[in-house]
Amino acid sequence: MEAKTTVGVIGLGLGQAHLAGYLRHDRVEVVGLADLDAGLVERTASEHDVPHAVTDYRDLLALEPDLVSVCLPNFLHAPVTIDVLDAGAHVLCEKPMALNAAQARDMVAAARRHGRYLMIALNNRFRTETQILKKLVEQDVLGDIYYAKTGWLRRSGIPGPGTWFTRKSQAGGGPLIDLGVHMIDLARWLMGNPRPASVTGATFNRLSDSVEGVFDVEDLAAAFIRFEGGITLVAETSWASHVPSEGSYVKLMGTRGGAEITGNDLTVYTDLHGEQVDITPAYAPREWSDCIAAEIAHFVDCIRTGRTPMSTGEQGVEIMQILDGIYASAAENRMVHIA
Ligand SMILES: NC(=O)c1ccc[n+]([C@@H]2O[C@H](COP(=O)([O-])OP(=O)(O)OC[C@H]3O[C@@H](n4cnc5c(N)ncnc54)[C@H](O)[C@@H]3O)[C@@H](O)[C@H]2O)c1
Structure with a gap:
């Protein structure tokens, strides 16, 4: 049987909606969640039988997930996305892509360097x-x-x-x-x-x-x-x-x-x-x-089939x-x- 796509979610405000989207997908296994709020991450993980709940997102990256959702305050989008890409995972990053275009370009460069997908979550599409x-x-x-x-x-x-x-x-x-x-x-x-x-x-x-x-x-x-x-x-x-x-x-x-x-x-x-x-x-x-679940299903499909995501980092830079x-x-x- 084809392996499931392993997923982590960082940030559990809006990240709860990403988590719900992944849990609805039958080709996905959510392996870990990260949030600075220890109570929140532990509660959420136990509610949905997610095996790992961590407060430092780098511990989530050590699990080597295929794909990570970055659902953090805007100033953390660029540095955390680049860390995730450096760790070898694809990234679905919440909007706005970054604080500015310079950060956004660095994110695209990291995705290219590692040959990974970077999709920006613009769910109105x-x-x-x-x-x-x-x-x-x-x-x-x-x-x-x-x-x-x-x-x-x-x-x-x-x-x-x-x-x-x-x-x-x-x-x-x-x-x-x-x-x-x-x-x-x-x-x-x-x-x-x-x-x-x-x-x-x-x-x-x-x-x-x-x-x-x-x-x-x-x-x-x-x-x-x-x-x-x-x-x-x-x-x-x-x-x-x-x-x-x-x-x-x-x-x-x-x-x-x-x-x-x-x-x-x-x-x-x-x-x-x-x-x-x-x-x-x-x-x-x-x-x-x-809409969020459809966006997630699209990105998972892109990763599994090699299709280009419809909301790219390059579009995000512009x-x-x-x-x-x-x-x-x-x-x-x-x-x-x-x-
Ligand atoms: N697409 C949409 O419709 C939509 C809707 C709401 C928010 N957003 C976007 O989602 C992002 C998050 O917004 P939000 O409303 O969830 O914010 P929030 O402040 O409610 O939640 C952010 C979460 O991240 C956690 N966090 C902060 N720093 C962290 C760190 N270093 N490591 C791990 N966890 C950390 C916080 O504890 C908190 O639980 C923002 O970029 C926002 O623009 C998008």
Whole structure:
């Protein structure tokens, strides 16, 4: 019988969802878990019959797993991912890939050095409606896409106030790197991952006065992103803003049609026999946990078959270049070219 893929998970906040995804996969054996919180890692391991629970992730690497999920605070993505790759395992690293593009490049270099896969966990690509829209774009239903808009705005949703999330040194930024990364990646992926050319950004910190502890990141960001060939994306994101309620969207405009995903609802706008038509594909949206499980099943499949993962480290570097550019543009009040 073919051997199972052995897996470890580092970080058991969001890592619980990764663990659940691996446990659902019949070709996977979870061999160990790592978290600084000894009680949490031991409880989680015993609940799911995982043989090893460790507080130092290097003890997990000593088990020589085939694949490791890195689900740590953002500042640890690069160093821990590189350690895992150096130990010879493939990595599924949570978003954002790193604090910046320089770290992201080092991660890609380590993956290449060791001939291992590095996939960035951008789970919105695994939603039913985003996968349907991707297929329609690839079948040229929208024609040439030249303009897109995306956003994820929260009315009141600063994550873990007082934790690493609100510290620039540990998170890399605020809602742009936390939520915006999902939506900018999603819009770019739907358009075929065009290369970024320049960005103009603005960041604000106007509604975080009452937050306790360090808050040295933005609470709202907006950006104007140009890609090679002139495709343009406008993006906005907030953890706190005076909007009706939390919501995310992506809108694509092409020469033959347009499309809009708001929440889980997909609508396509086009012409049929000279008439304007709105098409609403019939589908059941995936639960969030099912998107993570689908992402994990995809990565395990890539490792087992040698297929290239659909969210690569190289794509992740370009997303980090966009985010770096937006932050630099906002700080320096100028347009930033992306080399
Ligand atoms: N894809 C998504 O939808 C999604 C959702 C939430 C979070 N995330 C990402 O997942 C990552 C983790 O976020 P979170 O919400 O789970 O954070 P968290 O702070 O809730 O959990 C992080 C866990 O890592 C552990 N940890 C910290 N340092 C460690 C170390 N050196 N060794 C071992 N364990 C360590 C902590 O004890 C904690 O249990 C972040 O990068 C975040 O952006 C992604």
